[in-house]
Amino acid sequence: MGKSISFDQIAAYKQDLAKTPGSSALAKAVQNVGPLAASRDILGKSALSPVFSDEISTDAVTNQKQSGRCWLFSELNTMRHVTSAKFGIKDLEFSQAFNAFYDRLEKSNLFLQHIIESADKPITDRTVAAYLADPNGDGGQYDNAAALIAKYGVVPKSVMPETYHSSRTGALNATLTLKLRKDAIELRKAIADGATDEEVEALKQSQLSTIYRILAYAYGEPAQKFDFEYRDKDNNYHIDRDLTPKTFYEKYIGWNLDDYVTLASTPEAGKEYYQPYHMPSQDTVVGGRPVTFVNVPQKDLEAMAIAQIKSGETVWFGNDVSENSDRKSGTLEGNLYDLSALFNTNMTLSKGDRFATRQAEVTHAMVLTGVDLVDGQPTKWKVENSWGKENGHDGYFVADEQWFTDYAYEVVIKKSLLSPEIKAALDKDAIDLPIWDSLR
Template sequence: MSKTISKEQIKKFNQHFQSSQQLLNAQNAVMKNGILAASSNQQALIDNTPVFSIDLDTGKVANQKQSGRCWMFAALNTFRHTIQHDFNIKNFELSQNYTFFWDKFEKANYFYENIINTSNDDLNSRKVAFLLQTPQQDGGQWDMLVAIIQKYGIVPKSVMPESFNSSMSRELNTYLDKKLRKDAIILRDLVAENASESKIAETKEKMLSDIYQLLCLTLGTPPTEFDFSFRDKDDNFHAYENLTPQSFYDQFIGADLSEYVSIINAPTADKPYNEVYTVEMLGNVVGGKEVRHLNVDIKTFKDLAIAQLKAGEAVWYGCDVGQSSTRDSGIMATNAYNIDAVLDMDFQMSKAERLDYGESLMTHAMVLTGVNLVNEQPTKWKVENSWGDKVGTKGYFVMSDEWLDEYTYQIVVNKKYLPKELQEVVAKDNVTMLDPWDPMGALA
């Protein structure tokens, strides 16, 4: 039986608070400065200076501005590192707006298909409610960008530059979601009326035409053929004519994206290690690359990242960036703040508990571009962010190894770095399907 809070209890709580000089001192500091500033730990800055034994030269950071495209920026950054090196270009960027356009377009179709497939479910069923809560969003996963590139290719930023709506995507998302929800009503009604497949397909095609129109108005029209010229670091001029997005990718990047695999560290009881997982209703391109994760222990996880960095290749990775991190100084460390001491409370949970109880999941994607090894063991990691050069060290962050253990969930590596037994695991068709709302389905 529930009980109300009594006046006697409140009196007792107040007496406890007022009797503690430590709490009264903390009250003054927290009220004046806020929780984080009052508990900031200078030692974390000292422990995480931006110096690394392995440090890739990756150039100036990009800026996703007021959009949720970190996963896209991170992946395109790994590609531009290769272009900058192979073609001797300084501060080159690929078009994030181009991939943004096609991701939005494909997500609309993916939503329509999921709505049709769940049309016989009650409107208040968990799956339908899940779909309608966020019909689409800016976020994504590595495999989702691979699906876009495999279908649409890629272009330089100069060919399809940023628009107001790609850099500040809130308005676009508002009206795109409004449109998708209205279309969901129509599609569900058609199924309820036993409309023919051809009628539903015809209706959906008109809806997709509207989506394409909306995206062209807000983001611009994606190019199908273009010329590309640049001067390299030695001031030599280069010109390429009659390129397509696909031929540009083949000529300037050329990596076989099917060779890369998503590795996760999710130490929860429902996800045994050394098995592959996918997530129901997670994706963007219908019929495109499926999102798949190989779950491994944290040592294997870090060994794979280090192997790829040692080979000179950056690593896409996903984490919960808001946990124990300082935005301005760019430090991600478990001791960045002494919050438990200042508030006199215990906030500690295991990584598995945070996942199981909704306290943490992947919220942001960045790029690992360096690591500091002492006796071949990592102590801290260099991180290329996509928040511009005004945060961190010219846009680069430092992540302590302990923070990686606790709050990093995903990396992407070439499967050639996997031990033979794990290569055999990812080659199999045996994949465990997770619920749509599983934390490993979070979009960075």
């Protein structure tokens, strides 16, 4: 049993507070505006002006609103700019709701399968508990988006627009979580009572049919065939009839998604550089593209991102936007908040320790559309966010090099641009990571 705090110790704490320079003024600042605002650096520095040596022309930003679909928005954003330029369609946007519908259905299927396969374990088992903790959130990885697109295709946003629930997913998340936890109990009970494999599968399919109905109410049913109408930059009218989501993807996007690979950079103990890793718990499209990444040093991650921007293609990247950022001004600055100075104590952790303690998280995905190079070295990055044009510079953010080094954890790069060492790493067997890994 640990020792309790004595009143003598509290008296010592009070004395230490009283001796700390500026405590009275700092306390007022923190109490009035909070620790972040009280410790924030000056905004609007000339070093973070939205001008870049290498920049890709892009359209108006999108808005994910109150949803966790940044990973999906970011992947569709990398594609829409290419299609927009190729066909002369200004501010083209693909339907995020279309792919989100199938994402929630696929996640439900994977969750129920996990429950069936782990039915012999106690409900308190760490893995089972992790499944039940988050049966069907709306977050995801790049590979999840790629798997959904490969299986289901893409449609224009005009074909399947946003609904109340697609852009405000909190209530839907809660509904699906309740439904799937109830389904999990039913499946575990059926298996414990000796149900055959066929009976278990029939129960699962009945549960998925109900999930489909819930999703259809929330999103609307995805279109199977549609006409695509648009006017090009010269105001010429076009109509393309009887398209399916797959034929639309093939004609208007046409990327081979197998040409791309995710690179991550974490110095966390136990993760080797130039080694592929696999997160089987995140393979939400069963039988589809697995969620994998190659761990590389930070210098390689940045070099590959620069190479792709210079080639004229934007870069999907996973990051921790919750750290050292100011949403309204669109500022991502490595030392934007100085909590160490504010509280007169060292509040810093190394990048490896941040991953080891779960302080480091991939909380968001955005798109790199530009970089400012001085003597060949990056000083700042242009970032396309999906929080609407009211934030940042018409929705675009600026990240300084320190922020990118500290909080940009993943980039998706075309294989043809990879260095020989990274290409060689792709031939290695991927190491499976547990569901609770820090990069999930």
